[in-house]
Amino acid sequence: MTAGMIHLNTAGAGLPAPGVTAAMTGYLEAEATAGPYEAEQARADDLTNRVYAVLADLVGAQAEHIALFASATDAWCRIACHLTLPQGSRIWTTPYEYAGNLIALQRLAARRKCSLEVIPVGGTGDLDLEWMRAHLDDRVALVSVVHMPSAVGLIQPVEQIGALLAGSAAVYVVDACQTVGQIRVDVDAIGCHALTAAGRKFLRGPRGTGFAYLRPDLWDRIDPVFYDLHVAQALSLHEHRCDVDTAARFETAERGNAAVLGLLAAAEYARAASLAPTAEVYAALTATIRQTPGARPLMPGSRHGGIASFTHDRLPPERIRDALADDGLNTWVGVGAHTPLYLAAAGIERFVRTSVHHYNSLADIEAFGRSLRRICAA
16 A cells, blocks of 8 residues: 555455564565474464464354354355255345355255245334344244445344344354454354354454354254365364364365464454444544535445445546545445345445544544545536
8 A cells, every 4th residue: 555545445455453464474484484384383372272262252252163264255155055954944134145145045045945035124224123023933044144234334233133033943144244353243142153254354354364153053054064074174284173172173274374373463453452443433434425515325224333335426436436546545446236135226336435444533534525525526
């Protein structure tokens, strides 16, 4: 990034947290001088114990219930796509589901001859919890909810959904790709069977990293063929973690140790302090967008944070993004097809996405507002 740039694209990838770059480059240098296996042996405790413990602490879990993956999507698909759902059961999702997850759910439903049902929303855009309560039965086998969609800053009521589903037959999977590292996440409070997260976004770790929390009562509900394959691979690298008592059984053997240590550094930094964007900064961001002539905010629901997206009556998103970049501001162009049941269904093909984190200030938002008003008035 050019020196002096204001980063309003954490929802895409956050700026590396302090310690991340040093952890990764230091490990690569150790591989080059001591040898890759030898470098791994020297950091064995961090790679096979500490990273799991720190990530677990970050989401209120136990270390043996954490598994590492190449991304949040990789984690989600490896879990949800291989569930042994009863034939003819029901799968619930929301209008805000990410396209990759939605396609996987569609294929899972077709394979298991299940019905895929979209939980309705009320006039504000919030999920209809009363509909869920009224329609929940023993045939609902899987409920997939994204904690915060990548396109909009809606924070979904995952704790209330968990309480509603408690005691039911449904597997509850939460995609926390945009919330871990941004807001408090506690798997016990949520009541989910699985929660997936990205390293590269608000957690500020390296790209190519992700992790999942998997509750033990879910492990036997994942296809045993899939399980056997991964145990065979995983045992070759970290066999002492891949027994029947750890979620690491669902990992694959080969992984980038430098990236894992970068993820550990990011998680340690996030754990050390409250790193959420301040309410004042986020409120200023959304107010700036609302007050810009021609801008149309995309803000369904009643609770928001972190992400604020918008379209413009006259200007294409790419033109706005590029002009903001010329003024030293990083934003991004989102694609409506990535949230097909909400944005694409509303006819929104592309939009500008902005996102703030704890390193953003009111001065950043003021600079964004000046630039955006100038661009839209030109």
